Amino acid sequence: MAKNKLKVMFLGGLMEIGKNMCALEYEDDIIIIDCGLGFPDDDMLGIDLVIPDITYLEKNRDKIRGFVITHGHEDHIGALPYVLKTIKAPVYGARLTMGIIENKLLEHQLDYTPELNTVKSGDTIKLGWFKVEFIHVNHSIVDACALAITTPVGVVFHSGDFKLDLTPIEGQMMDIARIGEIGNKGVLLLLGESTNAERPGYTPSEKNVGKSLDDIFIKNADKRIVIATFSSNVHRVQQIINASADHGRKVAVTGRSMINIVSTAVKLGCMHDPEKVLIDINDIKRYPPEKLTIITTGSQGEPMSALYRMAFSDHDKVELGPSDLVVISATAIPGNEKLVGNIINELYRKGVTVLDDAVADVHVSGHACQEELKLLHALVKPKFFMPIHGECKHLLKHRELAIEMGMKPDQIFVSEIGKVLELTKNSAKWGASVPCGRVLVDGLGVGDVGNIVLRDRRHLSQDGIIVVVATVDVEMGSIISGPDIVSRGFVYVREAEELMEQLREVAKVAIDACIDEGYADWNEIKNTVRDSMSKFIFNKTKRRPMILPIIMNV
Secondary structure, eight states, X not given: OOOXXXXXXXXXXXXXXXXXXXXXXXXXXXXXXXXXXXXXXXXXXXXXXXXXXXXXXXXXXXXXXXXXXXXXXXXXXXXXXXXXXXXOOOEEEOHHHHHXXXXXXXXXXXXXXXXXXXXXXXXXXXXXXEEEEEEEOBOSSXXXXXXXXXXXXXXXXEOOSOBOOSSOSSSOOOOHHHHHHXXXXXXXXXXXXXXXXXXXXXXXXXXXXXHHHHHHHHHTTTSEEEEEOOTTOHHHHHHHHHHHHHTTOEEEEESHHHHHHHHXXXXXXXXOOTTOOEEOGGGGGGSOGGGEEEEESOTTOOTTSHHHHHHTTOOSSOOOOTTEEEEEOSOOOTTOHHHHHHHHHHHHHTTOEEEETTTSOOOOOSSOOHXXXXXXXXXXXXXXXXXXXBOHHHHHHXXXXXXXXXXXXXXXXXXXXXXXXXXXXXOEEEOOOOOOOEEEEETTEESOOOHHHHHHHHHHHHHOEEEEEEEEETTTTEEEEEEEEEEESSOOGGGOHHHHHHHHHHHHHHHHHHHHTTOOOHHHHXXXXXXXXXXXXXXHHSOOXXXXXXXXXX
């Protein structure tokens, strides 16, 4: 009998794209659904990755029974290597998902061997109070699953990322029969993805891309074809391999993530090379260019990706020119449009022909549009609903769709990270929030860069820095050496010698005044120098560089 409330909380993936992470808690048991990363905003200078704040989970690590992963995209698994360092719980996921995770963990070299458990669609696992059933869905990666989680207060249905593809490349279409059975038995809460909630209609089938690719190969038989796509889109890569085989081409793969995922998918049987067309990138010179297809990373314009290096003549194996066709088989993620545009412009400068989804049907989304989301609601028939995986506009649009489907507004909970929804068999209401936020990863440092450091980086990037160095003998009451002025990112010193000399004089006057007044507090001296120079510089230039006084005593 259920005596306590089920707590549902998201530590990422709400009011944002990426960083997906959900926790379900009942009494002394917690399960974690997905553990993803996000990518830094433009103002996060120098930051590599963003992961969820897991302070609450670390405080309750003894309750955690396992991580349950819906699929192998970075926004669902990318934070695992960081989180598993402090939370040593088993991980459950389908075969390709676990294969990708295993490769990631090898790169990070944890001080223990995590417990990785492979499941398949239809399997049910028991984790404390929770029973989790994995249900096959279609997405832009193999082995994506929705989750039906049986709890003491009712069933929670987590859609994961999905689309309804009636003609999938491999395997079966989404298991709507099983989802309907679960809905008929009764679902307490639906957690439904909202990424494409603004788009009407249905998401086109992945096979549409295959038809376009075939047409591109026919029309460009005299060109070497380079196709950039998401490395995790195994079905897209498989279609490129199939089309290349049909047109007598060999296929080379470049880009670290693309090589890793293709090798893992082939090893696990998720991808096939029936005509033995795959060759090593080092062997491409053995074949005529018009008999080659190159599959590469870089569809989002990422600096240092393989396509970026090709475009800017920095790739050690591939040099692009007028005899090449580049197909960008992806849509630019919001915020990446400029990066993608830079690569396309550079390719055109080289005389390369470029095709993207604006001029050819070379990409379809992996996420459900409005009619598919309505189908999910009709099948699941939940008592309560929480839209997930999206920015505010996506979540609220999904809320509107749920109301269209007959749900009452008080049955729908649009949440934010850190908020806790408490459920009984017949009720749902907000509880106390838990700590949440963003942890920034910069190189090997995790969490050591915060708002103050980012503020300083922004300041430096916008206004530069001036360093004032002086040596003082307080007892003698004199300046022994300096003050010397070092400028970076403020002015070009050789063309501003007069200004530099004025700054030296301002610093000298400020230090002399402090000595004359008998200041013994070094911070007081530094603050006086900083304030004097800051006022002088602003009056002269209307700029506010960072000023760093280094005053030494002898």
